[in-house]
Amino acid sequence: MQVQHLLDTNEARLKAVIEATPECIKIVAPDGTVQFMNKAGLCMVDATEAQTVEGCCVFDIIAAEHRDRWIENHNRVCNGESLNWEFDLISLNGTRRHMETHAVPMPNGDGTFSQLAVTRDVTERKRSEQTLKRHDIILRGQKYALEQAVHGKPIKEVLETLVKTVEDQSDGSLMASILLIDPEGRRMLHGASPSLPAGYNEAVNGVEIGPAVGSCGTAAFRGEEITVQNIADDPLWADYKELALSHGLRACWSIPILSSQQRPIATFALYYSIEQTPAPEDREAVELLARTAGIVIEWYREIAERKELMAQLETRVSERTNELNNVNAALQSSNDTLEQFAHVASHDLKEPVRKIKIFTSRLEDETGHLLNERGKTYLHKIQSSAERMSTMIEGVLNYSVQNGAPKINEKIDLNIIIEEIRNDLEVVIQQKHAVVNAGPLPVIEGDRILIHQLFYNLLNNSLKFTTEQERPVITIEATPVLQHEDASYNILITDNGIGFDQQQSEKIFDTFTRLNSKDKYDGTGLGLALCKKIVQRHHGTIMASSENGKGATFSLILPVVQPASADLQPV
Template sequence: MEKNNTILVATGASLDVAGLELALAQHQYRVESVTNGAHALQVAAAGGVALVLLDVTQAGSAELELTGQLAHAEPGRRIPVVLMSSRPSQEEQQRAGRAGADGYFSLPLATTSVVDNVLLAVQGRRIGGYELEVNYHMMAAASPDAVVLLDMDSGRPVDLNHRAEQLLGRSALELLAMPLADICDPAELAAMMERVHAGELAVHRISFRHSSGRVVECEVRGVRINRPDRRLFHIRLVDVTGTQRAQALRIGQEQLLEMMARGAPLQETLLALVQLVESQSEGVLCSVILLDEDGMHMHCACCPSLPPAYSALLEGMAIGPGVGSCGTAMHRREAVLVSDIQRDPLWAPYLELIKDFDLRACWSMPIMQDEHTVLGSFAMYYRTVRRPDAEEQRLIGVASHLASIAIERARREAELLRHRTHLEDLVDARTAELSRAMQQAELSNEELQAALENLSMTQEELVRRDKLAALGALVAGVAHELNTPIGNSLVTASTLADHTAVLARQLEAGIRRSELETYVGQAREAGDILQRNLQRAASLVASFKQIAVDTTDAQRRSFDLEPLLFELLTPLWASLPQPRPRLVMDIAPGLAMDSYPGPLSQALGHLVDNCMTHAFGTQPGAEPTVTISAHAEGSEVLLAVADNGAGIAPDHIRRIFDPFFTTRLGAGQSGLGLYITHNIVTGVLAGHIDVASTPGFGSTFTLHLPMTAPR
């Protein structure tokens, strides 16, 4: 045994000192552990220390000055010092080098790896017996990735870091003792090395076998290290198994959603879901349990990997607070994670029933439609005792959510089918009911048709009678109006004839001048009477002719409404006899129209004449006033003639635009003015006319005229 055979460990962190003692004893080294720097200096100064493992938290200030003190604690000899850090960083590693450290690695580290670091620093070799530079080992220990240094001649690793041990599930002793090709595809490894030798810088994909048997997909980068005495190959490994599984999960989710969208059967969708989840985790056996509509009993919907006898046990079982993982999860409406079935009280009543199925762990997540409605449960079984990690908990959450979508869609489709069937029954019943109602309606229709025909005949008879009555009134009025001037003309003409006969006799006997002058005066007076009465008769006939409005001679032009109305109404009002009503003009300026000013003036004249004839009597009251207003409304002009006179009786309103209707028939009125106005407004001017009246408070006639009359 060498004189300097003590490995001094100075750390306040948890380190497997007992395991380290046992491992180093095989190499004739003893371990002494201290917890502070002062004690470490005392032990180092006493002599016999081969190497110091110093925790950076015990190494003094930021300059790690205890490193140098320990290295020179024994006079005449330098003691190697290797720093250990639970929070390694590039900056700290550089400070360790400046402080004189012989090595630097990160904690936690497996005992075998610690032994490797000790032997490397003390003897300059690994357990495998290869001499390497200390700098490479320090670099590998601080690397965030798994790193392996491969001897190309033997095919075995000569150095590796702790992350490589974790990635491959094997200790450094195991890995250093076997060719790397034993745990991967030799052809893939050889192809990568060949490409690197050819100068290709690329990422290669190689599958490694974990000690548990699972496949670890890695992205590998390799660099050849040129040394005169050995062919070495630096390999960096990055585990992409999780990335691949995440991508497979995403693709599987998309495929499941597509199956749901195209209406795939529920059993087919759930089977695809279970197979997807089972591909994401090693050794998992999945099941989907549905809760019956009674909300109490379970039904095994999809359990392809579980023993059929176990699935049969679940069929029809009632859920509850202590019914295994699935029954409890559905009862509680929350996830139930049982890591050891043999020791969990939820499974105690069923251990005898499931003893032959070798199920050791079961994680169950309820499948929820909403926060109150449970559809079933999604379970993940394992044949080993284990708890889920964060990724597995996320996976079971995703699975239960997808199952919820599939089950809810299937139930909605079943409900729609029931509704569709019920709707068809309702349609059939309603169709039969409608057929009966149609038959009754046809009978009623025939009766209504007969009644309508009788009503039409009655209406036609009433219209005919109304027309005859109106015609009779018209004839009476026309006869009365024409009778006066014609009668006066006849009397005057017969009187003139008598005077002419007397004059003829006087001429035979000799006529005096005075008699002739008398006759001439009588003849002149008779001529005047005849002219006035015939002129009156001609005027009546002309008004009758205006019933049919002839627009062939109407002149269309663009004009401003305001000056047109002032030109029309100013002389018209001045010609009225006193006392005449007050005229109020409220005409918006700039009302440009493209229409027929002549017919418009004629219609307005009839309205004013109607107002003067019917609105104002001799009864006392407010000052008689006629208001003419006009303003634009959209593409129309609203022209109104209003008075504050007697108004129109309600039973007369509906007839005022009828031809020959007048309340003053026989008093010089023919009842054609408003009818002619109506024809002009609705025909020539392409508008319409409204009337509003309150007896005793006046009337308002409103013309709705387009600014541009149709051509």
């Protein structure tokens, strides 16, 4: 009696332990009949009491895709092996659970074995593992796509990486697609859809977007998500369902891909061969990768726009270069002609000047004793003017021979230059009763002929543009200035002539510019333009200020010493 009592006690304790265990403990006969299942197991299969499952075949609640393997392992256990494996079951309420089991053979007393198994629900663990795996696939795909973009791979390859990433992370059977919206926002263009039939891709390429153009065309038109569970019956696919159904496509979900300005620039879609809506995990993956696709598409479009702009600029630069080359060739030809003309003209001018000098010298020798003091003065002025003319002609000849870029750099006393110009303009000064006042002027470096021409033009200008009511007064003065540690002088030439509108102060230095009637004031319009060129050649500046009827002031800033690193600039 004591032994039986002890056995009953131990059996009760064992049953209590089995019933309290959170894992499923079950005994399955060789034919698959459930002989025993504890409370935890009954909960896992959604059974309310043991009678619901005991005596039933366990094979019926094993998921179809796992059933054959489960039966094979069960037979091996019933033949004496101990095994571990995982499988999915479908509970009595239709809930799918992922299970992990450890099974050992249990003797039946007649030489056969049943399966004794401890099974736990690892659905949450499996779901977490799958989520981590999905996220890893998405992150790796996203990283690889961005690397492709950075390395300049074609946009089609980058978008295909994103599309394949969505397909790879999914547990279901789906086909992903990216369609681009053309820059005008009117048509859908093929982007990437490697898993869709080629015929379908070709047919939808170039389709106009609109309010009922399948899932993608409508999503692009509305700028919102479009879900079509059954293409055959949905009005959005009325014009395109035959195309989709003929290629085995039964459902489609699409969202717009937005730019940084929240404007649709493409669509990201999922296609299915059966009627369904996308799983939450697939939607999440597409929504994440759609943002990446938006960045990539916008970036590539900016690059394309920049390349197009650069191509246009290169074309324009090339055209301008050709134009400049043609102009330079024309200028070179013109310069050659001008050089030849200057050489011939200078040579031809030297002969009459030479004769003037010879005959004035003879006149002085032969009749000088007959002339009074005024006559001798006139004769001397003729000789001085002829001598300066000869010097200037010789300078022009040298200038032309040296191709317009002589390297003449000598000390020039501006006081002497002004005095020479006074003599040259003596007749005009006397006729107009003009007064030319010149203060102490500096000695500067430069080309004597050009500097003489500069001041001659400016003084002649002041004498030319005078009023009849007022005696012309011209003042020349110099003030030292310091610019960039190089000594310079600001030379002011002021007159009381007719002046000009200050708004024309820049225009007067343009070639062939005349502000006054040529009938009243003669000239070519080249004088001040030449002055500006001469000043620039000597690394200086020239400005003019005036007011109508109140005279004009010309300000010349000229360096005392020409820069050692630069020759005089050609005029």
